[in-house]
Amino acid sequence: MEYWNSIRGWLLLPAAESLHKFAKLAPAEGMAVEIGSFAGKSTVCIGKGLGVPQRRMTSIDLRFQPDFRSNIGFYGFDKAIQTLQGPSLDHFADWDSPISFLYIDGHHGKGYALADLMVWDMFVLPGGYVALDDTAGFMIGPNLQVQAMTAGGAYEFLEESGGISFLRKNHNLSSISYHPLSPAVWFATLHRVSARLGALDPWFRQPRLPTQNPPLSEWIDRFWHTSPAETFSLVTRKIRQKLGHSVSSGDGGARPSSETQWIREHPVELPSREQTQAYLVGCEDFRAGRHEAALEVFNQLAGLAPEIAFTHFNLPVCDLALLRSAQVHDIMGQRQMASEKFTLLAGKTGCPELREFAGRHTGEKFAIPSTKPTMLLREFTLDLHAYKRQQP
Numbered sequence: 001m002e003y004w005n006s007i008r009g010w011l012l013l014p015a016a017e018s019l020h021k022f023a024k025l026a027p028a029e030g031m032a033v034e035i036g037s038f039a040g041k042s043t044v045c046i047g048k049g050l051g052v053p054q055r056r057m058t059s060i061d062l063r064f065q066p067d068f069r070s071n072i073g074f075y076g077f078d079k080a081i082q083t084l085q086g087p088s089l090d091h092f093a094d095w096d097s098p099i100s101f102l103y104i105d106g107h108h109g110k111g112y113a114l115a116d117l118m119v120w121d122m123f124v125l126p127g128g129y130v131a132l133d134d135t136a137g138f139m140i141g142p143n144l145q146v147q148a149m150t151a152g153g154a155y156e157f158l159e160e161s162g163g164i165s166f167l168r169k170n171h172n173l174s175s176i177s178y179h180p181l182s183p184a185v186w187f188a189t190l191h192r193v194s195a196r197l198g199a200l201d202p203w204f205r206q207p208r209l210p211t212q213n214p215p216l217s218e219w220i221d222r223f224w225h226t227s228p229a230e231t232f233s234l235v236t237r238k239i240r241q242k243l244g245h246s247v248s249s250g251d252g253g254a255r256p257s258s259e260t261q262w263i264r265e266h267p268v269e270l271p272s273r274e275q276t277q278a279y280l281v282g283c284e285d286f287r288a289g290r291h292e293a294a295l296e297v298f299n300q301l302a303g304l305a306p307e308i309a310f311t312h313f314n315l316p317v318c319d320l321a322l323l324r325s326a327q328v329h330d331i332m333g334q335r336q337m338a339s340e341k342f343t344l345l346a347g348k349t350g351c352p353e354l355r356e357f358a359g360r361h362t363g364e365k366f367a368i369p370s371t372k373p374t375m376l377l378r379e380f381t382l383d384l385h386a387y388k389r390q391q392p
């Protein structure tokens with residue numbers, strides 16, 4: 001107790017006791033996550049209650065205090081508790097474990113507080129506990145969190161002690177579930193894979209990824225749109241990246257091929273999933289210069305009935321496959337064959353954009369534009385954007 005009293009922090013004794021009490025009650029199937037650890041005063045209460053190291057716990061902080069490690073080390077937790085440095089929302093991007101006790105004491109701004117709650121809630125198990133700091137009245141963000149949780153009955157309010165509210169989960173806050181196998185996640189990943197490959201762009205261009213050399217204008221933009229603490233963290237992480245330290249990144253983690261593999265290995269029941277996946281594999285082969293393999297895929301798909309449209313775009317798979325097949329022939333130097341296929345597509349497709357593109361290349365050799373992509377993934381507007389489906 002004497003040591004705990006000496007740890008720097010704002011945590012009051014009744015709040016500390018309740019953190020310990022509810023962490024102890026947390027369902028065994030999940031782990032504990034703490035957002036905002038500072039010097040570890042709350043970390044040790046949760047760790048003790050939960051039963052670390054027998055049970056798993058992760059602490060997240062923008063910047064852990066220098067004495068954080070020694071403080072949790074005093075209780076034997078220094079190796080047992082996983083620490084993730086950086087903004088909590090960044091770490092959500094790579095998260096995949098069920099949570100049975102969640103403590104949020106990070107950024108208290110209205111938007112950040114609500115965003116933290118909405119995203120981390122997706123991993124909290126029904127029957128799991130959520131503790132929210134600074135709900136004693138004067139902070140709008142944390143109070144909004146409590147309202148959002150109780151208004152629709154997603155959580156049951158249990159108690160408030162020492163300025164921390166404790167709630168138990170009934171069901172998810174939003175209808176979106178971040179379970180990796182939910183159709184929404186699969187569909188979003190499909191969109192991302194497709195955009196990264198440039199698979200629906202008639203020119204087969206690829207966008208620039210957020211992790212590739214942002215121009216100065218974007219740095220300035222980021223500076224104005226983040227808090228000073230967030231900017232500090234971003235700059236620190238960039239410097240650490242340059243120095244070769246491994247840091248977790250909020251975006252652009254997996255390469256296109258591994259994501260394509262992921263969507264193949266995690267099938268969900270959505271229309272034309274198999275044909276869409278096959279088409280993306282063909283695009284991947286095309287990109288990698290495996291022209292024969294790409295042709296085989298595209299030629300097979302080009303024979304599909306026009307009613308079979310992509311899962312994520314309302315366009316016939318056979319039309320895009322025929323387009324790619326013609327393009328591969330051109331890249332392989334088979335102009336005659338390419339021209340015949342472009343002519344065939346121009347004559348049969350019901351999509352004016354594809355008709356126009358194919359018509360142009362009946363007499364003009366196709367080449368993937370060599371200019372360096374400048375468009376960011378999020379700004380990547382496709383000629384066929386109007387055909388995009390919004391949800392499964």
Ligand SMILES: C[S@@+](CC[C@H](N)C(=O)[O-])C[C@H]1O[C@@H](n2cnc3c(N)ncnc32)[C@H](O)[C@@H]1O
Pocket residue numbers: 008009010011035036037038039040041042043060061062063064086087088089105106107108112
């Ligand atoms: C009040 S302190 C936490 C105190 C700690 N829970 C305790 O009781 O001893 C808030 C912490 O949240 C961290 N923080 C602020 N914004 C954050 C964010 N977006 N992501 C992660 N941590 C954040 C700060 O670095 C700071 O250490």
